Amino acid sequence: MTRIFNDPAVFAEEALQGFCELHPNQVRQVDGGAVRRHRPAQPKVAVIPGGGSGHYPAFAGLIGPGFADGAVVGNIFTSPSAQQAYSVARAAESGGGVVFTYGNYAGDVMNFGLATERLAAEGIRVENVIVTDDIASAAAGEVDKRRGIAGDFTVFKVMGAAAEAGAGFDDVVRLGRKANSLTRTMGAAFAGCTFPGADTPLFTVADGQMGLGLGIHGEPGLHDTELPSAAELARELVGRVLAEAPVEGGSRLAVILNGLGSTKHEELFVLWRTVSALLREAGHTLVLPEVGELVTSLDMAGVSLTVTWLDDELEQLWAAPAETPAFRRGSLAGAAAAGGESTDAAEAAPDEAQASAAPVPASSEESRRFAQHCMSALETARLTLHEAESRLGDMDAIAGDGDHGRGMVRGIDAAFDAAVLALDNGAGAGTMLATAGDAWAAKAGGTSGVLWGGGLRAAGESLGDEAAPSPAGLVAAAQAFTNRILTLGKAEAGDKTLVDALLPLVRTLVDATGNGAAPQAAWHEAARAAASAAEATAAFIPKKGRARPLAEKSIGTPDPGATSLAMVAAAVVDRFTTTNAQTK
Amino acid sequence: MTRIFNDPAVFAEEALQGFCELHPNQVRQVDGGAVRRHRPAQPKVAVIPGGGSGHYPAFAGLIGPGFADGAVVGNIFTSPSAQQAYSVARAAESGGGVVFTYGNYAGDVMNFGLATERLAAEGIRVENVIVTDDIASAAAGEVDKRRGIAGDFTVFKVMGAAAEAGAGFDDVVRLGRKANSLTRTMGAAFAGCTFPGADTPLFTVADGQMGLGLGIHGEPGLHDTELPSAAELARELVGRVLAEAPVEGGSRLAVILNGLGSTKHEELFVLWRTVSALLREAGHTLVLPEVGELVTSLDMAGVSLTVTWLDDELEQLWAAPAETPAFRRGSLAGAAAAGGESTDAAEAAPDEAQASAAPVPASSEESRRFAQHCMSALETARLTLHEAESRLGDMDAIAGDGDHGRGMVRGIDAAFDAAVLALDNGAGAGTMLATAGDAWAAKAGGTSGVLWGGGLRAAGESLGDEAAPSPAGLVAAAQAFTNRILTLGKAEAGDKTLVDALLPLVRTLVDATGNGAAPQAAWHEAARAAASAAEATAAFIPKKGRARPLAEKSIGTPDPGATSLAMVAAAVVDRFTTTNAQTK
Structure with missing residues (x-):
């Protein structure tokens, strides 16, 4: 259950405030979400993920050098509005255009789509990279109907690294779409999550059962099954993900074993023991795997396994340094010194309230x-x-x-x-x-x-x-x-x-x-x-x-x-x- | 519930294996726990925390430069054995002596005490720094009866930083004890946790209730109360912690707002919003506060607030860089280059099986x-x-x-x-x-x-x-x-x-x-x-x-x-x- 809240109606706003309060040197709260505290001094493509709240560290926890330029933060499990997406994009844009990126949900597609129209009408270059990694959510022949879950992380990371390294607008979009096309996720849920102030969970899984492929908002999955052992669960997840290996996929994999909320690190490590062994037995090399909470669903119990088949350019971007409140990889000391940052530019960000006012x-x-x-x-x-x-x-x-x-x-x-x-x-x-x-x-x-x-x-x-x-x-x-x-x-x-x-x-x-x-x-x-x-x-x-x-x-x-x-x-x-x- | 496991009896061992498998460049599994992958090339004091499993990232997640040299990993919520502590100390010791550090629980005190005797008998300098931060577990006049909870993190961090900076044995021990004497924690639990394989939780908190001061293994706390709002909870925790401000405490605080397992980041951020405001209103400066999961209890729902009153030397150590699988602060690039590391020394670590065999x-x-x-x-x-x-x-x-x-x-x-x-x-x-x-x-x-x-x-x-x-x-x-x-x-x-x-x-x-x-x-x-x-x-x-x-x-x-x-x-x-x- 979600138990710490004041007025449930403002839970997401208060969480965002607390988050921004905690990381004043890294992020700045703006209308609709948050952006990096310091705008890049040089024009760069702004990579802006977004979606509903309740998925921390997705999405605001990923703001920072080497990752996102800002994040659009909606209400719990609810798409942010077009106005929010517009406002965050305005605050984060630094001369290189805007790439919105998010999981494939109808509300997000519409709202980011409307913000895109508005930004484009104002002369800003803008594109959408939509993540569709959840192989349980639609058949392989209907990839564009698939939902986006923990594969978000890989796709955002690849684009964030590319933009940080100075890649052009078209390249950032191309790399994001390539990463998405090479990413597969299979999840399983053991128990539902509860909204702040709600008496009962949003959905339930029967005791001793597991919902295979259940979505991160409780969307229907493949089927329910008896709770397997850790080793059996590993075989199920690895088997299903590898069965959808892309034709062009090689043997080097970025891997994420993601906990949804109340499934804890120790459990993930027990599972990882077999997952990693099975992936290696299948002839793969695991490149900087991540095991932890990367895309959560409040206090849902469950896990997901994400695999991205890497080619040379994707591997470089996956391994590139990043420094955000929730995720650090390598060291950006050199990059920061070389790139430089400008606080003045951040202060000069347009006031979103003014931007939307009209006579x-x-x-x-x-x-x-x-x-x-x-x-x-x-x-x-x-x-x-x-x-x-x-x-x-x-x-x-x-x-x-x-x-x-x-x-x-x-x-x-x-x-x-x-x-x-x-x-x-x-x-x-x-x-x-x-x-x-x-x-x-x-x-x-x-x-x-x-x-x-x-x-x-x-x-x-x-x-x-x-x-x-x-x-x-x-x-x-x-x-x-x-x-x-x-x-x-x-x-x-x-x-x-x-x-x-x-x-x-x-x-x-x-x-x-x-x-x-x-x-x-x-x-x-x-x-x-x-x-x-x-x-x-x-x-x-x-x-x-x-x-x-x-x-x-x-x-x-x-x-x-x-x-x-x-x-x-x-x-x-x-x-x-x-x-x-x-x-x- | 803990749902991912194979044989519950070997859950902790398998979790440790999976963890070490995931971080092969940072840690190395040894009999009884894990140690840094690379031994320091120069003699240094080895800081070795330990305790039962189920508290990740405590304790193995904190192994690395600027933090722990190794961690003794017991069964779930069970003190490791003296043999385990001995074995990890043997593998981590690098010529500067060993400081065991752990929360104040009878089993840990006994087992680390026995390992201490054995190491001392073998000519190794060894001391124990016992953490007693839980103000709910005994009265202020009986500090040595208090349990250790999330204050573990601050005390370990201070000692790890001191040892990394080359402090002598007595100094590391003195700093750890000083940090402990200036650290206070107050916790609250909303729901119990469940052992792998168990059908029912270890303990329960009635629906809509909160156990104030409940221990991280379900030990009795102060009293049960109706679940408060986030703002009320913040006032309760801050009020009780500040009421025990040490006489010698100043105005600069290291603060940890810790989630116990299924209490999620967004909830912690909502709570932090008021906690940080109240601490500042009381005239305090918050130095690099941490909000997240630092000392957990499987999937327990609950939080704790830890405050350490910093003086100049403690603040420097709290802020010092660290790089472990679960925690990074600042950058150790300089330190690593200066200090150097030796893989050969690690390979030359004694075989623990041999060490304990006798004709x-x-x-x-x-x-x-x-x-x-x-x-x-x-x-x-x-x-x-x-x-x-x-x-x-x-x-x-x-x-x-x-x-x-x-x-x-x-x-x-x-x-x-x-x-x-x-x-x-x-x-x-x-x-x-x-x-x-x-x-x-x-x-x-x-x-x-x-x-x-x-x-x-x-x-x-x-x-x-x-x-x-x-x-x-x-x-x-x-x-x-x-x-x-x-x-x-x-x-x-x-x-x-x-x-x-x-x-x-x-x-x-x-x-x-x-x-x-x-x-x-x-x-x-x-x-x-x-x-x-x-x-x-x-x-x-x-x-x-x-x-x-x-x-x-x-x-x-x-x-x-x-x-x-x-x-x-x-x-x-x-x-x-x-x-x-x-x-x-």
Whole structure:
């Protein structure tokens, strides 16, 4: 269990603060994460890993010469927001471009993708290197569906060393992708982990059992099996990893035997005894193997074995010196003396708050009055989500990581606060909703955060700040909301996501309006359609868009994303049509 | 739970093997533990920490330049044997003498004490620096009864740095004792840890509770309390540690915030946020604080806060460079270049097996025949202890760490094997028993190992190899066995140890013999007295010899050490008198 915390909602922020407080000479906290205390004096490619919290030393523990330039730090097991990624990149960028690198999870891909667009639009060269080392998470033929786990460490290390040595932007990206293509990881979990403040673990493994290939957030693995002996476990892990040896792989290996949290060093050493023997028996040379906690999952019990097949250039980078709060290799004395560092450059880092502030566009009196109604709708959504938080969390814990309720609450709270501020500053309805959407995406993180945030911004842009919308204008805004979510999330009907509730809602709205229904009736009908569709997701078997089928137990449970969408729609439609009717 | 293991009985050995396999350039496995791969080329003081396994990185993880010269590695939570300490010291000694250093536990004090005697007898300068930082384990007026926990790290580090810098023997000892006198630790546990192969934890803390001051092997602490918030926990730990600030302490502190196993880095960072603020508010400067896992307890959940008040010389040593498998500070490049190292010296290390081998002294035919009866007695003891192993473990788990059964089995097995070998080599009864005792002490470790081993050796020496003993000779051997145990263990009647059964046994034996009872009757009476006395320990309240009163629940349970002694006595007396009678 996670037992040391204050307010669970700010656990990740407080952990980051404590971490930065502990290492003031190595890291500096910035909005969204942390960066090196000293910017390189010379332009260099900035290597910026990131992801949810709970995986220390991944990701902030790896900031320093020879490794990462900064780290984007999300909430626990939740993707950081695009705003966070943008902000860290701005603070770490030193003239050579930015390479974001992270494990392959939908929320991370979306959020880092959005930050990439924004940075690119501002003229910064930026690329994404996505880690897909977990061989248990999808078949060998679907490598791009595989998740990223402890192989993160090798891929980040290779890129960090390359960038430190002065490699160009394209080379850093090429080397990172090569390292990923030559890296395989197989994990096993013995027991789940518990979020701060939660009474029960996020998931469990039955006593005396082991979940082979279980993900670092409890994602479904290959199968459960009886807890093997250390020697048998070593054979299982080594056998499966070597069975996927890349065609171009040689005999020299970088190896990581990684503990997930409450599996301790002594146990890892017992396991390593056999793992190392088996790898050597198979004719391999082990280059600077690492045994310890490199990518953890709070207090989860479990291990993973990562192998990277090295060629000459990868081996040099794997062996290169590095010096971070959590990892040191060799000595950088020479490198530091040669490269030099500039504290002034660090102090001159742009203020992220300023970078994201923007003047409020002009708006009509009418739009500002309509914005008051939107404000009421947001307030209703907020009450609804606060009330439903724990129920949504419970639903999500069945198939996901149990954070949907908390994520939605964080999002709506941030959206509401931003909307209040925008309204005070004279924003029209469109700007107010767009700003609220940005805040939602920035503060909630995760997949739902980027989708709701993006949807609200699109709706706001569709509404504009000039007039109160006509009934058709409101339908157009709903369509804009939907289209943005479809584009961002790439989910389709039947994937068991919020899209399963959203599509029926909009379709019903458009059909009812086309059939001449009064706006109020059409919206009510649409909300009812969303509610039934959300309930129906309980019977769905997902078709695609996930690395592998959901756990069987999740099939009988409605999707929490579809449920929260339907709930918010019903509540807002009720309130919105009521207040609208009163003022008309 | 500890889940990765093969045979639980060899967990510690396999972990040590895996560890040494992983760091071949830094450490070398030797009988009893590990030493630096390269001996210093110049004579230096060898700083050798040690203790039970399960505390990684303590103790083997701290071997390397600027820190330890070697580490004595016992079984899990069990003191290493005197033979192990001797062997590691022999392998690490490089002309400057040996400083053993360890936490204040009875088994460690005895075993390192015996190794000290042996080394001193061989002309090696040797001292012991015993760490007593745990302020929860005894009152401030009884510092020498306090246990050693994470303060180990600071004390070892200071001595390691001093020795590396060329300090003389007396100076290293003085600095270690000064560091200990200025170090205070307060711990808290949230959940127990589980031995490899055990179904249940060694101890538990009720859900939602915290055991304040609980020891790293589950020893009783101050009291249980509701699980506080991180900020409250920080206030509790800081308040209690600062309340014991040494009179001579200044304002500069070395600080360790230590995780015990399944309490993770992110939690420690959240806690550190308040701990560091409180220490600074109290006017202190934090010098190179360490937050992480430095002295663990398998997968125990919990933390401890260690503060060392630094003066100028201690601060310099705390900040000095070090380079070990588990801990690096600064850079030793300069030091290594200046000091030089010699692989040849390491290769020339004495073979420990040879060092402990000795020719078998001459023996009479009669003594060798009597040795056959002793062999039968050992065999009986062995069967008895194997059968009782789990029951003795359960009894021990109530007041101790649950390893008494396993320790006794390891001991008798080793003693039996050694006795068989000695008999094959023509040893008489005295040498056979003495050799068996040595093997018991060497393999079992812990307190009971050194006591039984020492007692058997004393009995053997009393018997000699020249003749079969008279009834009076057997009584004298029993007295020698008892006296050795009293001398080694320093326990008295009523301390709830094996002495509580041993003293009545010998007293009854002597009295019955004096009253003219036949030897067989006297021995039976003595064994019965031991059995009743062992049972009576259930009603005892311990008077002394322990840092603090036993947990209340242990008062109604017989002492496992007294019980095993009585059981063995009864079984051996039965068998011995039977076989003796048959052959007479």
